[in-house]
Each structure stands twice: as structure tokens, then as C-alpha cells.
Amino acid sequence: MPVRIRPFRKEDTKPVLELANKYAAFDGVTTEADLAVTAHFRQGFWVAEDRGKVVGFVYGYFRDVPGEVLDRWESNKVGQVELMSVHPGYRRSGVGRSLLTRLLREFKKAGADLAILNCPAVASEAKALYDDLGFDVRAYQMKKRL
Numbered sequence: 001m002p003v004r005i006r007p008f009r010k011e012d013t014k015p016v017l018e019l020a021n022k023y024a025a026f027d028g029v030t031t032e033a034d035l036a037v038t039a040h041f042r043q044g045f046w047v048a049e050d051r052g053k054v055v056g057f058v059y060g061y062f063r064d065v066p067g068e069v070l071d072r073w074e075s076n077k078v079g080q081v082e083l084m085s086v087h088p089g090y091r092r093s094g095v096g097r098s099l100l101t102r103l104l105r106e107f108k109k110a111g112a113d114l115a116i117l118n119c120p121a122v123a124s125e126a127k128a129l130y131d132d133l134g135f136d137v138r139a140y141q142m143k144k145r146l
């Protein structure tokens with residue numbers, strides 16, 4: 001049976017946090033409290049399931065962007081892709097693409113005309129996926145050791 005994309009359920013919390021913290025903890029640990037933001041937009045949280053096992057997820061929400069910034073961005077409503085992760089055993093078979101396109105579709109259905117995300121420079125697979133889906137670079141986050 002192929003991997004199926006379905007809405008997040010409460011009982012997915014543990015495997016989602018495992019996938020987040022094992023493979024996508026670039027800027028720190030994800031906790032259950034971090035997932036609370038998804039309560040405001042239930043269609044923004046998707047999991048990939050294979051035979052009852054959660055093997056990937058993505059979640060996002062609507063950013064509260066001030067009006068003058070929306071004007072500058074020429075946007076009416078902005079969806080933030082917050083985090084995604086796919087189990088290494090399931091990569092390069094379209095799971096990440098299916099998860100992200102689903103989230104983007106739901107953003108659009110709910111009125112968003114812009115999606116934004118942050119991608120650490122070390123997450124080269126994710127960067128390749130975002131490039132492939134047509135995301136442009138809009139900022140550089142830089143560091144220098146002192």
C-alpha cells in the first residue's frame with residue numbers, strides 16, 4: 001500500500017515530535033507546545049502514513065503580518081510553512097513533495113497568496129525541494145563566529 005497523506009491526529013504527536021527532533025532539529029527541540037499553533041488552522045497539519053506508521057509530516061499556519069508589510073510584499077494573506085520532516089527510509093519517493101503541496105493547496109484554499117519559510121543552509125535536501133516547488137530566496141540569515 002502506498003504512503004498516504006492524511007490530516008494530523010492528536011495521537012500522531014509522539015511520532016511527529018520524534019521525526020522533528022531526530023531529523024529537523026536545526027534550531028532547537030520541538031515540543032508539544034510548539035505544535036499548539038496548528039490549532040488555529042487544522043488544515044495546516046498533515047502526516048504521511050505507511051501501514052499505520054507516521055513517516056513524515058508538515059505543518060504551517062497563517063502569519064500575523066502588519067498591513068504595511070503586506071502591502072510591501074504585495075500580498076493579502078501569508079502562510080508560514082513551519083516545519084517538515086520525512087523518515088530517511090522514505091525519502092526521495094515524493095513524500096515530502098506530497099506533504100508540502102498539500103499544505104500549499106490548503107493555504108491557497110483559505111485565501112493565502114504567499115507562502116514563506118525558513119530553511120537552514122545545512123538542510124540541502126529541503127532547499128532542493130523548495131527550489132523544485134518554485135520558492136525564491138528572499139533573505140539571508142547570516143552568522144560570524146567571534
Ligand SMILES: CC(C)(COP(=O)(O)OP(=O)(O)OC[C@H]1O[C@@H](n2cnc3c(N)ncnc32)[C@H](O)[C@@H]1OP(=O)(O)O)[C@@H](O)C(=O)NCCC(=O)NCCS
Nearest residue numbers: 024085086091092093094095096097123125126128129132
Ligand atoms: C526535506 C525532506 C522533507 C524532503 O523529503 P522527501 O520525501 O525526500 O522529498 P521528495 O522525495 O518529495 O523530493 C521532492 C524533490 O525535492 C528535491 N530533493 C529532495 N531531496 C533531495 C536530495 N537529497 N538531493 C537533491 N534533490 C532533492 C528533488 O527535486 C525531488 O524531486 P525528484 O526526487 O523528483 O528529483 C527530507 O529530506 C527531510 O526530512 N530532511 C530532513 C529534515 C529537513 O531538512 N526538514 C526541512 C527543514 S527546513
